[in-house]
Amino acid sequence: MKIQDRSFCILISLYLFSFCAPIKLSNSCDPSSESYVRAVLFRFLIKDDSPSCWPGFAKDNDLWGVHSPNFSINSALVEPTRVLLGGDFNYVGPNVGNVAVLQTDSGLLHEKTSCPYLEVSGNANVSISDGAGGFYIGGSFVSMRGETKNKIAHILPNCKLDPNFNAPSPTIVSHYIEAMELDGGYLYIGGNFTNLDGVARTGIARLNAQTGSLDSTWNPSIAGGSQSVFVLRKSGDHLYVGGRYTIINGFTRNSLARFSLSTGVLDNLWAASTVVNDAIRDLAFGRLTTGTDVVLAVGDVSIPQLYAFQQSNGAVPVGWNVTFSGGNAYTVKFHQDKIIIGGGFTHVNGVSTGRLAVLNNTNGAIVSGFVNINANNEIDSSIIINNQLIFFGQFTSVSGLERNYAAAINLDNYSLTDFNPNFTHVGSVDNNKASLISDNRLVVPGSFTSANGVRRQHLAEISRITGKVTDWNPKVDLAVLKIKSFGTKIYITGAFSSYNDEPKTQGVVSLNQNDLSLTSDRFDLTTNPYVEDVCVGESKVFMGGSFDNAQGIAKYNMAAFDKSTGIIDSSWSATVTSGSVSSILEKDGFLYVGGGFTAIGGVSSNNLHRINASNGQSSGLFYSNLPDNAVSAQAIWNNQLYFVGSFINYGPYFASYDISSPNSVITSFAFTGSVNQLLILENGKSFVRGSFSSVSGFARNQFAVLDLVEKTVTSFDLTRNGNVNGFSSSGNEVILFGAFSRLNKRVRGGFEIFPTSIF
Numbered sequence: 001m002k003i004q005d006r007s008f009c010i011l012i013s014l015y016l017f018s019f020c021a022p023i024k025l026s027n028s029c030d031p032s033s034e035s036y037v038r039a040v041l042f043r044f045l046i047k048d049d050s051p052s053c054w055p056g057f058a059k060d061n062d063l064w065g066v067h068s069p070n071f072s073i074n075s076a077l078v079e080p081t082r083v084l085l086g087g088d089f090n091y092v093g094p095n096v097g098n099v100a101v102l103q104t105d106s107g108l109l110h111e112k113t114s115c116p117y118l119e120v121s122g123n124a125n126v127s128i129s130d131g132a133g134g135f136y137i138g139g140s141f142v143s144m145r146g147e148t149k150n151k152i153a154h155i156l157p158n159c160k161l162d163p164n165f166n167a168p169s170p171t172i173v174s175h176y177i178e179a180m181e182l183d184g185g186y187l188y189i190g191g192n193f194t195n196l197d198g199v200a201r202t203g204i205a206r207l208n209a210q211t212g213s214l215d216s217t218w219n220p221s222i223a224g225g226s227q228s229v230f231v232l233r234k235s236g237d238h239l240y241v242g243g244r245y246t247i248i249n250g251f252t253r254n255s256l257a258r259f260s261l262s263t264g265v266l267d268n269l270w271a272a273s274t275v276v277n278d279a280i281r282d283l284a285f286g287r288l289t290t291g292t293d294v295v296l297a298v299g300d301v302s303i304p305q306l307y308a309f310q311q312s313n314g315a316v317p318v319g320w321n322v323t324f325s326g327g328n329a330y331t332v333k334f335h336q337d338k339i340i341i342g343g344g345f346t347h348v349n350g351v352s353t354g355r356l357a358v359l360n361n362t363n364g365a366i367v368s369g370f371v372n373i374n375a376n377n378e379i380d381s382s383i384i385i386n387n388q389l390i391f392f393g394q395f396t397s398v399s400g401l402e403r404n405y406a407a408a409i410n411l412d413n414y415s416l417t418d419f420n421p422n423f424t425h426v427g428s429v430d431n432n433k434a435s436l437i438s439d440n441r442l443v444v445p446g447s448f449t450s451a452n453g454v455r456r457q458h459l460a461e462i463s464r465i466t467g468k469v470t471d472w473n474p475k476v477d478l479a480v481l482k483i484k485s486f487g488t489k490i491y492i493t494g495a496f497s498s499y500n501d502e503p504k505t506q507g508v509v510s511l512n513q514n515d516l517s518l519t520s521d522r523f524d525l526t527t528n529p530y531v532e533d534v535c536v537g538e539s540k541v542f543m544g545g546s547f548d549n550a551q552g553i554a555k556y557n558m559a560a561f562d563k564s565t566g567i568i569d570s571s572w573s574a575t576v577t578s579g580s581v582s583s584i585l586e587k588d589g590f591l592y593v594g595g596g597f598t599a600i601g602g603v604s605s606n607n608l609h610r611i612n613a614s615n616g617q618s619s620g621l622f623y624s625n626l627p628d629n630a631v632s633a634q635a636i637w638n639n640q641l642y643f644v645g646s647f648i649n650y651g652p653y654f655a656s657y658d659i660s661s662p663n664s665v666i667t668s669f670a671f672t673g674s675v676n677q678l679l680i681l682e683n684g685k686s687f688v689r690g691s692f693s694s695v696s697g698f699a700r701n702q703f704a705v706l707d708l709v710e711k712t713v714t715s716f717d718l719t720r721n722g723n724v725n726g727f728s729s730s731g732n733e734v735i736l737f738g739a740f741s742r743l744n745k746r747v748r749g750g751f752e753i754f755p756t757s758i759f
Contacts, residue, residue, distance in 0.1 A: 062112075062467045065749010066460070067093050067424040067450035072723075073737040073750040075483040077490065078730050082470070083462040085737070085751065086480030086492060087725075091424050092460045092469045093453020097144075097747040098124040099137055100421060100451045101159060102442045104385050107406065107421035109452050110441055115159035119145045119747040121721070124445030125191075126433040128180045130209070133157030133438040137445055138177030138189060139431070143745035151177050152189065154212065157438065167212030168197035178430055181232035181239060183261050185209050188239060190229025203229045204241060206264075218264050223247040225255065225277065230299070230430075233283040235311065237261050240295060242280030255280045256297060256309075272309040273316060275302050281429055282381070285311070286334030289362045292317050298329035298341060300429075306332065306341060306364060322364035324348055327355075330429045331382040331391070335411065337361050342379030342391055355379050356391070358414075371414040373399050375407070381432045385442065387411045390419060392432035392444070405448070406432075423448040449741045450749065458496070461516065472516050475500045485730075486536035488513045489521075493531035493543070507531040508543060510566065521566025524551045525559075535584040535591070537613050539563050540572070542591060544581025557581050558593070558600075560616060574616035576600045579607075583634045585641075587659070589613050594631030594643055607631045608643060622662045627655070633678040635686075637708065640665060644675035644688065653690065668711040670696050677726045679734070684708040685759040687727045687734070705759060716759065719744055732756045 063083065066073055071089035085092075094109065097119040101110045109117075122141030129135050134156045143149055144161055154165035170176065170193035179190035187209040194202050196214055203222040206215040222229070224246025231242040238258045241248070248257045249266040254274040258267050274280065274297070281299035288294055288308075294317060297307040304324035308317055327344025334340075339359040341348075348357045349365065354372040356379055359365060375395040382391040390408040398407040399416045405427045408419035425448040434444045453469075458476040460469055480494040489510045492499070499505035504522040507529030512519055525531065526547035535542045541561045543550075550559040551568040557576035560569045579597035586592075591613050593600060601611040601618035606626045610619050627647035634643045642656045650664060653671040657664055673692035680686045686706040688695075695704045698713045703724040705716040718724070722740035729735075737751040 063462050064094050064468050067091050067749050072739045074481050076735045076737040077483045078733050078735040081464050084483050085460045086483045088479040091453050092456045093450035095747045096450050100444045104440050104442045107419040121742040123447050125178045125431040126180050127435045127443040127445050129435050129437045135437050135443050140176035146745045165212040167207050168214050179229050179232040188232050190232050192228040203227050220249050230281050235285045244279040270314045272314045281330045282332050284332045284334045296332045298332045304328045330380045335384050344378040380427050380429045383434045392427045394426045421451040424450045491534045495530050532582050533584045535586050537586045542584050544584050546580040572616045574601050582632050585634050594634050596630035632676045635678050635680040637680040644678045646674040679727045689724050
């Protein structure tokens with residue numbers, strides 16, 4: 001039995017048992033008291049997770065979701081205690097968003113009770129501490145926890161948005177914040193931008209650290225290159241500005257310059273010998289064994305090397321020459337008289353190092369005892385905490401162990417630590433610029449949307465009790481297309497070649513409803529089937545898609561199996577030719593079949609036909625006028641067969657037939673593109689999804705909810721950053737699923753559950 005069912009049964013059992021067992025204590029926080037059991041059951045029923053001596057239960061908006069790059073949820077089944085997801089994905093995790101607050105030793109997320117997920121939506125590049133337990137973040141994000149917040153924000157120590165900080169942001173969509181530095185009451189920001197809320201600022205600006213207001217008295221001019229600032233660091237009374245530019249305040253400076261923090265004036269006497277087209281990504285300050293104070297600089301430079309410049313005058317220290325091969329360095333740190341660099345390089349001064357190296361502070365040679373950590377791809381940023389180097393980038397393994405885009409080593413012996421946040425998305429030179437704030441909290445911005453998740457290939461079960469993924473982890477090699485529940489079985493269809501390596505499970509399997517174990521059914525379709533729909537009738541299971549045999553018997557694109565045993569009905573023959581089947585509905589002994597075919601059940605019929613459920617043969621010509629292109633989905637409501645697709649002679653794209661009389665019915669909806677999915681609730685609200693941009697003059701981006709009773713387009717609309725692929729209903733709930741990670745300004749893992757009462 002799965003964990004969520006077991007938990008629910010235990011709660012009910014405890015509740016019922018409490019009426020029979022003697023009450024030991026009246027304390028409602030004592031697990032042996034009746035009042036405790038009643039309170040726990042009540043909290044379960046209302047999904048209460050507030051702090052208490054009673055256990056909490058997840059709300060649906062806390063459910064884990066799918067967060068793989070380029071993921072797609074193609075089908076979902078919602079039940080009272082769980083959600084089943086199927087599609088093309090490989091990662092399931094909490095809806096964290098693009099900023100994660102982690103524990104520094106393990107990389108685990110901090111408890112939501114002390115630091116709720118920020119749900120930053122859109123890339124976050126940089127974070128810095130505010131010195132008072134909170135932090136600033138910058139990037140290209142557009143919202144946080146349902147509120148519009150563009151590209152720059154201040155977060156309070158309780159991990160909530162500071163309502164009093166309202167900074168101007170770059171108005172051009174492609175522009176962003178990438179660097180921050182705090183000095184007293186000023187917050188310096190850098191990035192790729194030419195204005196902040198319409199006020200001209202190129203690449204750099206100064207804000208009031210409390211209110212976010214733009215400082216009108218400080219406006220450096222940057223020109224040349226990409227006019228961008230990638231890093232801001234202060235040392236003493238100077239603010240160092242690294243980026244990609246050639247001129248600053250009228251002086252030639254190739255991507256590195258410094259200002260006086262006390263006066264705000266450019267130090268025009270300090271000039272580093274960087275070259276044109278260099279892009280400085282990171283800076284560090286320290287002292288060489290000669291006693292010379294230097295600033296170290298790395299990035300996308302013309303001749304891959306570790307720059308060192310004297311802080312006094314910008315000159316290169318005598319004898320300094322550290323070069324790379326295999327790539328550049330992107331992060332540099334000075335730590336206990338050692339220099340630590342990471343990047344895409346593989347050699348330092350001709351010595352094989354891998355993508356991370358530790359150098360001495362004399363001449364930049366590799367220190368004695370350094371061990372290659374064997375990161376399998378680029379390291380882009382880093383931070384040192386308690387003699388632990390935490391680093392981020394594009395790697396997926398370090399020292400032979402899986403580490404997805406974040407890892408840490410002990411700087412005493414260079415061994416890999418337990419730090420492992422397991423991010424969803426690859427890092428880059430632009431993001432993952434982390435900061436440490438109070439209570440040992442590590443703030444990491446990035447392009448990821450989740451952390452601490454687990455691997456799940458194409459199928460996942462989310463508990464609505466715990467909110468997390470369960471231990472059910474079937475092996476499915478290719479995409480899942482449909483999940484449907486009928487009676488005691490759940491049917492999974494798709495393009496997969498096997499399920500858990502079991503023979504004869506390609507394309508479709510049935511699972512036991514109670515524990516999701518594989519039933520004895522072996523439908524054994526074509527070697528590479530594509531099963532698009534399944535329908536269970538009174539005694540048979542009908543399947544449609546693209547295949548040419550089942551259990552060794554020739555069956556073209558449609559087949560029927562015994563409902564109890566899964567054995568094929570060899571005499572049943574629909575023989576769909578010149579195309580495939582997309583949709584099957586059963587009503588009153590007939591099957592309504594939609595797809596892209598030209599013949600079915602022994603007769604010529606284009607794209608839509610009614611056949612006998614008993615034998616698969618045509619029931620006779622029922623509709624004289626057929627759709628002129630493929631039918632993708634169907635639904636029956638109010639004695640009408642509604643169907644959608646890419647046809648244009650009806651609708652277009654959305655049409656219906658009267659089932660009682662073979663007549664087409666004129667619909668009142670005009671779509672600008674094809675419709676691929678359809679769901680109709682009992683009250684006549686119809687969910688549609690397709691390639692359209694408007695419905696009957698109302699702007700709707702590929703998704704709409706129609707009112708078939710009033711023949712109108714409802715006001716229900718969703719702002720999102722990806723497609724809605726489909727929807728299904730169960731009881732009084734509707735689940736929408738697709739390829740979105742943001743829905744109505746909240747971070748979501750490809751699905752959302754709604755009560756039918758709102759429609």
